[in-house]
Amino acid sequence: MKAIFKGAGKNASELVKVCKKFIQIAEEHNPGMKVRDHIRTLRQKIDTNKHANVNSKVPEVTNNKNSSLPNELDNKHKIELKDDTPDASITGKDANGNPTQSAPETPVDGDPISLCSGEELLSISEGKLLGLLPMEWSRFYRTSASEINKGLGYGWSHSLSHYLTFANDKIFWSDHENKTTEFPALTADTLVVTNKLAKAAISFGDRYESYIVTFSNGQGKYHFEREGSYARLVAISDKYHNTVTVHYTSEGYLSHIKNDTCRIYFSYNSLNLIEQVALQRYESDNQHNEFTWVSKSVLARYEYNSLLQLACASNGNNEKERYEYDDQNVIISRELSGGAIFHWQWEGEGKSARCIRQYSNFDNFDTQYEWNDETKTVKLTRSDGSQQVYQHDSNARLIYEKAADGAETFKEYDDKGQLVKITDPLGKVSQYFYDDSGNVSASVNPDRQVTNYVHFLGAVKRVSVGEGKSTRIWLNTINQHGEIVAAKDPSGCVTRYSFYDNGKIESVTYPDGVQTQYLWDSVGRLVEEKSSTGALSYYRYDDYGVNPVQVEDESGNVTLYQWDSLGRLLKCTYPDGRSREYQYNPYGKVTQLTDEAGRITAYEYAAPLHLLTHKTLPDGSVLKYRYNNIHLQVSEIENQKGEVYQLRYTATGLISEEIGFDNIKTTYAYDLSGHLIEKCEFGDRHDEEPFITQYVRDPMGRLLSKILPDGTEEQYSYDDFGQLTKIKSDQQLLVWEYDIAGRLTAEHQNWATIRHRYHEESGKLSGTRLPDGQWLEYHHRDGQLRGMTLDSQPLAAFDYNNSGRERERRQGNGLINRYQYDDMGRLSQHYLREGMGFDDNPQILWKQDYRYQADNELSQVIGNNARRYSYDDIGQLISSSNPDANQEDRHADRVETFSYDAAGNRISAENSAAGNRLAFFGDRHFEYDRFGNLIAERRGTAHKLLTTYEYDCRHRLIKHVSPNGRVSTYTYDAFNRRTSKTVEGKKTEFIWQGSKLIAECSDKDTVWRSYVYEPGSHRPLVLVEGNAKKNQKTRTFWYQNDYLGTPHSLTDSLGGLVYSCTYNAYGQVQTETQHQQEERGLRVETNLRFQGQYADEETGLFYNLNRYYDPALGGI
Known part of the structure; x- marks a missing residue:
């Protein structure tokens, strides 16, 4: 009790503060406990044999004039567990009696x-x-x-x-x-x-x-x-x-x-x-x-020479490693099983020898060492002439490092050998403080952010970051073995752990109530994993293996594994009998992969190294890799057409220059801490003035300012915990808010705001307030999303199988989606039917069955919009046929065929996509700027039909002029999310939730569409027309998606079909039907295509967040 009041003043206000601190500590002691009665809490007995007393937020720090901690840390009281264990600190020594670390x-x-x-x-x-x-x-x-x-x-x-x-x-x-x-x-x-x-x-x-x-x-x-x-x-x-x-x-x-x-x-x-x-x-x-x-x-075999020196060691796969020594047992060479040989040259003799040169039988590995006993430094000189310096103190601790680019790092230690200070190459300081047991009790980042730690029995009991009401606290309950049995995050959500008597984990219970249980065999191998959601896995092993040879799931599906003596996977046999096989070299690198269809991909390496040099695909085409630097990082990639992608590196191994297959050159510059500070884009004309982007950073390396090539600036702000809170530019303002647990609570995009709330106990997202004020709510049970509502209107109810895959979705309009899966977990059937509320005999409205070929590619769709697909040997789609197509219907192509060049570009003629730039496709001819951006398309007689494209300094499309002179313009935010488009004076604005388009509005908000997605995906669920905030009448439409998540139809609140369409293989709409336009005058527009795509009628392109997609080309 005395420790609690240590440092307390004599006046009443200070005493009250200390009493509140006592209550807080008692409450924190058990993450699952909430103190409702202060008197009862004060009487509660704390069993120190099981749990640690919790220290206060701030550890004791030596209070002297030289303290470099932030002022708010000085003169704070402390609560601590004193460790009086005697310490006799002497650095370990080698056989020469010299200090050495492990x-x-x-x-x-x-x-x-x-x-x-x-x-x-x-x-x-x-x-x-x-x-x-x-x-x-x-x-x-x-x-x-x-x-x-x-x-x-x-x-x-x-x-x-x-x-x-x-x-x-x-x-x-x-x-x-x-x-x-x-x-x-x-x-x-x-x-x-x-x-x-x-x-x-x-x-x-x-x-x-x-x-x-x-x-x-x-x-x-x-x-x-x-x-x-x-x-x-x-x-x-x-x-x-x-x-x-x-x-x-x-x-x-x-x-x-x-x-x-x-x-x-x-x-x-x-x-x-x-x-x-x-x-x-x-x-x-x-x-x-x-x-x-x-x-x-056999784990190992050893052979020795006549001098009792280890000459050869063989592993369990009989792969041998050989050694040579001088006559005083100093190693002079090591030959790896793959053929690489390392050589050493020494100064001095016997046990006092030290290396002055290390080299090998492969290129770019030759280092010389220059030792200075007086300064305790060593200077390394690489084969390219670059140098590094290292310095140690008298206790063999690293205190100074100079990198090849001149960057200097300094380290300081206390008398117990504990690291207390790091000064980075830019002079930024990190500090560390320790308790009596040698555990870190506080750390101070270069931005002066303080993190406090309390330990008990070797485990972290408490972590706190920040000060005052915004302090984030993580609390752990520790058992007598030092294991965490309950972990409470800053929001109060608790995860619980239980253990068997032998220390193996028995169960984990998550904040949402889901529990996973584990069973182990007598040698500590996992044999059963069971979730309260129904998921179940059984693991079987051979007599001595650490890797499972059989895994059985909750449905009885069995996957078999074969391993070599070194634990490398040789063969995997799936529940349907298909298998995949691997071969390896002595370095453990895959040399051959035989897939489920029997096709072989071969890998070759740069003897005697383990670096990949050739990858031969099943069709015989080859990718080549080269390594021309001391870092042994890839310097050239040669594609199947012989085009080369080049990479250059700084002295410290960071990319300094890249020249793409299309000859586009970009260079990069870094500060001494390795953070990017400048990017220069030259395009394919390397002698012209580059586009330069500059980056300004804070002491933690976080981006503060981005100065773009056109001189505009984006400013970035962060909260005390390093989370991004604001991006401001001349055109845009983006703001984010977070709760005490660091979860996102609000996203502001100029005038639009999205808010989020979370379930108090589970911590799961429970609601999102859309920009028009409607609350989209998520309803969870047993850790799974079971329903979604919009302002209490049911949108969907979900049901899952034991594997966690969705098996049924009941929509708010009464329609029901059912899903079935094969033994491999692949979707095998999906159908849409009426619910029981329609009539006594609900009808199936839409149905597809799916068949797959041996390599898991979809081969056939049976039912609505039936298709057959075929692929080449490397998995590229080469044909799509519609067995139900009416050959008299000119809009319904019975067979589509596709051709590609050797690098995988879709083409209509050979040699039409040099450097991955498509020069022409059919009668479409393309022109590009020096950065590879499409700037003109010509087609028609004498190429008179001209479409032009303009870009900003970040290569984002900002203007499109069609052959008839129609002008479209576009704007974007800092994340390249499109914020607006204006077509012939009509402006549409876009609002985003992360990377998902959540709303669009036009005609001064008289036209408003909100998009709701399946959680965790870009698969659309619901379209809502109308702005609730402006008291507009809203209409809800449900998306019906295919196996790719692409909408094929929309249904209204009564389950009636409103809109439907069909696509070709690359997502181009072939047919569209407005089903209620004539009868009710109802026309519904939907521009969502493949997941994450938005179709622009004015260009024929699909906006795809960071790029545009042309469905007629299958790319852009």
């Missing part, structure tokens, strides 16, 4: 050379012991250990080569990296000691003369038993007491490690060096019911 925390270069010591630090993982505590078998080479042999030859250690030695009232721990860490001797008064510099701790075990070591990057608790001045590793356990025991031969050599079901067994050669590592299981021989250890797979 390999994962040491900056390395190439194949990997330590940029601190100059030695090789090579870690290779070769397999795992299955179990509730999976144990990795790995080996590790370091140059400074070249005089040490731990059973794998000189210089090598392995993941089990831990031991303790005792001398001079000290304990020395030698680990799997041949690194030694020092601790003071334990006593009856000092049962536990930490070494924060080494990120490790030691304590007494539960037996006489036993010890436990824990460390970062470890796999749990490492148990040692002492005999005299030496203690060997005997077990590794986790916090749930899952244990792997370590066993030795009578001579003291490592024999095996095991858990309850399997073990890793080590075989030795005559020189007592490990020659084989095998995974074994304890099982019956099936004849005499006698149990014995049976080898299931």
Whole structure:
């Protein structure tokens, strides 16, 4: 209780504030609890054995004149759990006695050379012991250990080569990296000691003369038993007491490690060096019911030379890796199984050697290292002449880095080795503060945003960002094992977790009430996953595999998998019997893919590297890739026509220049932090003045200003949490609002506003207020959307199968959509019928059945608008036929055929799309500007029919002039969303919700259309005509969509057909019918086409957000 009042003043107002803080903390202690009675809350007992006391929002920060924290953090009270564990921080040391950090925390270069010591630090993982505590078998080479042999030859250690030695009232721990860490001797008064510099701790075990070591990057608790001045590793356990025991031969050599079901067994050669590592299981021989250890797979085999040096290692697939050394056991070459060879040149000898050159048998890999012992720096010089500099302090921590572009980064640490400050190349500072246990308690970003953390049992208990009423707080309830059992977000929504006694996750219950349950086998493999929504998956494995060989879903559909000994997928057989197969090279890269139709795609790589150079498609066409830079990033892509796409990079590996297949050139410039600050667009005339776009950024790298080539400027604003709140330009104003959980609550587009609200407990979107004031509401049950209403008017009710796929939709006009799926989860049937309210015998109004070919492409549509489709060997549509077409109907083409060039451009003649620019199609001839924008189309006799196009500096279409002189103009916002179009003086404005067109209006709002979509898609659901805000009478029409989500008809509030249309294969409307125009004078316009497309009658094009689509061409 004293801690609660620490720092409180003597006056009453301060005392009241502290009491309120106490109430807040008590309420936060349990995310699911709401404090309604302050007295009851104050009396509530907090079980500190199960849950952590929650710290206040602001951690204690040293209050001195040099504090660089924001002022609001100074002079704050603290509430903390004090950690009085003794600490004896001494950096770990290598065999030379030099300080060293663990390999994962040491900056390395190439194949990997330590940029601190100059030695090789090579870690290779070769397999795992299955179990509730999976144990990795790995080996590790370091140059400074070249005089040490731990059973794998000189210089090598392995993941089990831990031991303790005792001398001079000290304990020395030698680990799997041949690194030694020092601790003071334990006593009856000092049962536990930490070494924060080494990120490790030691304590007494539960037996006489036993010890436990824990460390970062470890796999749990490492148990040692002492005999005299030496203690060997005997077990590794986790916090749930899952244990792997370590066993030795009578001579003291490592024999095996095991858990309850399997073990890793080590075989030795005559020189007592490990020659084989095998995974074994304890099982019956099936004849005499006698149990014995049976080898299931070989993880690794090792060969040695006469100097007891590891010369060759083979993995489970018998792929070999070879090594060469000098006579003092210093590695001088490594040959990978794929053929790449790394070579090292050294200065010094034996364990004191350090690398001065690293090179390989492939191009662009040759680095020289220049060491300076006085400044503790190393300078790297690459094959292209670029240089980098690294500097470490006396404790082997990186304190300075100079990149190849001159960018400098500085790091500072406290006396416990904890990173406290980073100064980036632009001088921006990030700071970190720690609690007594070494956990981060506060971080300060370059924009001075403060994030506070409270930890308990190693887990994050509380995170808070911001100050005052706008503070966002995440709260976790922690169990006695340090696991999060409840997580509460800033809005109050809670996700709950339960665990089995062995630590495996048992269930997750989401805020909407949906629960997923998990079952595991005895070796920790998932065998069943079940959702309260009905989804269910069963997993089956072979004796020793970590990957499933069979997965069965809730409908009994079974998918089979075959894996090689390295866990690479060889074959997948689907429920319908089709299969897909893979082949690999020694680098694990796919060399051949055989798809479900038996077609082969082949991949070739740049020997001896793993970089893709040729991709041969099933039709024999080839894509080629080249890599002409030290970063080994793709520099050229050659398409099937021999056209080349070129890429260039900065010294740090960022793209600096690209020249497309059409010769369009763009260059990029970056600040020293790697953020884009300038883009220059030259088009295909590289000597002309470029279009230049400039970017101004804040300390976090967020865009503040974009200055466009025409001089106009867009300004960007953010809230305290870095969320975009405003974009302002001369033409547009976009504004966003968010709630305490960071969820979007309002979108303002100039004069139009859209608002959102969320369910209090589930956090799901519950309503959207459309720009005309109508509330679109979402109704969820069991985590699924079950209904949608518009101002209480039913729009749709949804029902799902156990797989979560929609099986029925009841529309607000009484019509019913039904959906069926095949064993592959593909839509197999969709029909629209009348509801029971129409008559006693409801009729099917529209129906389609779907058939697919072996590669999953749609091959046939049966029923309404029947179609047959055929494809070439690479999946391009080459024909579409209508078996029901009336050949006398000139509007109904019985067969459409399509041709493509080698690069996939749809063409009407060969060589008509150089650089992916279509020069002509039929009698249509096209002209482009230097940026590849279509500026003119000529057609007709002598090409007299001219259509022209104009663009702004962002290459957006702003003007269209048709052959008859009709002029259309267009405007856009910062996200390239079209905000208006004006055709012969008539203006239509567009309002967006994200990337979805949600409303359009024209004739001074007398014509207003609102669009409602299926959630999470661009599939239209409802069209509403009329502006409710202006008391206009509204009419609702329901979209009926095909399998692509393209509308084929509209129905009215009584279920009557109002509009219908048919399309060709590329979305061009072939027929349109207004069904109630003659009888009722009702005409309904709908411009929605393929998902996300809006048809412009004046151009014949479909606006597609960031581009325009020509359905006659199948592109633009």
